[in-house]
Amino acid sequence: MKEDTYSSGLGAIGFIGAGKVGFSMGKYLSDSGEHLSGYYSKTQESAEQAAIFTGAKAFDNIRDLVNSSDTLFITVPDKEISGVWDCMRKACDLKGKTVLHMSGASTCALFSGIIDTGAYGFSLHPLCAVSDRYQSHKTLSTAVFTIEVSDSSDETYNLKANAIRTAMIHAGNMIVDIRPEDKVLYHAAAVVASNMTVGLVFMAEQMLKRTGFTDEEASKALSPLIKGTMDNILRQGSVNALTGPVERNDVETVSKHLTKLTEQESEVYKALTKALIEIGKIRHEDADYSGMEELL
Numbered sequence: 001m002k003e004d005t006y007s008s009g010l011g012a013i014g015f016i017g018a019g020k021v022g023f024s025m026g027k028y029l030s031d032s033g034e035h036l037s038g039y040y041s042k043t044q045e046s047a048e049q050a051a052i053f054t055g056a057k058a059f060d061n062i063r064d065l066v067n068s069s070d071t072l073f074i075t076v077p078d079k080e081i082s083g084v085w086d087c088m089r090k091a092c093d094l095k096g097k098t099v100l101h102m103s104g105a106s107t108c109a110l111f112s113g114i115i116d117t118g119a120y121g122f123s124l125h126p127l128c129a130v131s132d133r134y135q136s137h138k139t140l141s142t143a144v145f146t147i148e149v150s151d152s153s154d155e156t157y158n159l160k161a162n163a164i165r166t167a168m169i170h171a172g173n174m175i176v177d178i179r180p181e182d183k184v185l186y187h188a189a190a191v192v193a194s195n196m197t198v199g200l201v202f203m204a205e206q207m208l209k210r211t212g213f214t215d216e217e218a219s220k221a222l223s224p225l226i227k228g229t230m231d232n233i234l235r236q237g238s239v240n241a242l243t244g245p246v247e248r249n250d251v252e253t254v255s256k257h258l259t260k261l262t263e264q265e266s267e268v269y270k271a272l273t274k275a276l277i278e279i280g281k282i283r284h285e286d287a288d289y290s291g292m293e294e295l296l
């Protein structure tokens, strides 16, 4: 909801790259009371559609967008960020501007030579999937954002970082500081929680199919297990959600499982069993997992 008195300090926000994240963040921030200057994109059509969607303006050149903006979100694909930045620093006066990209794995090192431009660089990342230009803004409120903070000795840099934090908190998000050297590990954690879960479910489906399940039967059979486990993790936390043979320290069952797995499945099973033993040790301080550990 717009409020006349609200100001995060971001000023006019311009987007370079009118794709899924550009559309969604623009709409989300505009609905939260931020002022958008507009969009520039590779194709004028995308910039115009994003401008219509967010009630902002479409620009046909990057310099005019930069001149009309205090804060620039570079929401192009990761491999394009350096090129766009290069173009901005050569063509535009960036003094005092806040510039940020939204890549999960990359840092502000992509903004080479930023000190000479007088701009202040950040990366801001939502821990969620943004899959649809017109729908994903509705789910952004559930995302935790991370802001990469590097130069906290500079007063203006801190003011700019605070403006970003204020905007996200005002929109309803939790925002966490992350150091540049931790971004890759942070991004890997997100991949483990989302993409790797997909890989594990796929692996379980293949195993069920070897017992005679059809695709449909396997998917239906796993559904309550997956949903129940996710519910338990979200409700109780991962440590309390664990059930099954590792939690029971049932070495015999784990040993039998390993006889039926392919080499690749066995590697994954063993690696994750080691992680589950860590949970078992937290849950049962006195339990002896040495038999299980030897098996692996």
Ligand SMILES: NC(=O)c1ccc[n+]([C@@H]2O[C@H](COP(=O)([O-])OP(=O)(O)OC[C@H]3O[C@@H](n4cnc5c(N)ncnc54)[C@H](OP(=O)(O)O)[C@@H]3O)[C@@H](O)[C@H]2O)c1
Residues within 6 Å of the ligand: 016, 017, 018, 019, 020, 021, 022, 040, 041, 042, 043, 044, 046, 047, 074, 075, 076, 077, 078, 080, 083, 084, 101, 102, 103, 104, 125, 126, 128, 129, 130, 131
């Ligand atoms: N999607 C996600 O789930 C997600 C989540 C978190 C963070 N991110 C990050 O958000 C950023 C954008 O991702 P996205 O998913 O929104 O990608 P996307 O849907 O592919 O959109 C990127 C847009 O950038 C424009 N573009 C490409 N090259 C350009 C250039 N040289 N100059 C100007 N515009 C250019 C394209 O516009 P045209 O349509 O005009 O060709 C395209 O629509 C990436 O850094 C990504 O890592 C994505």
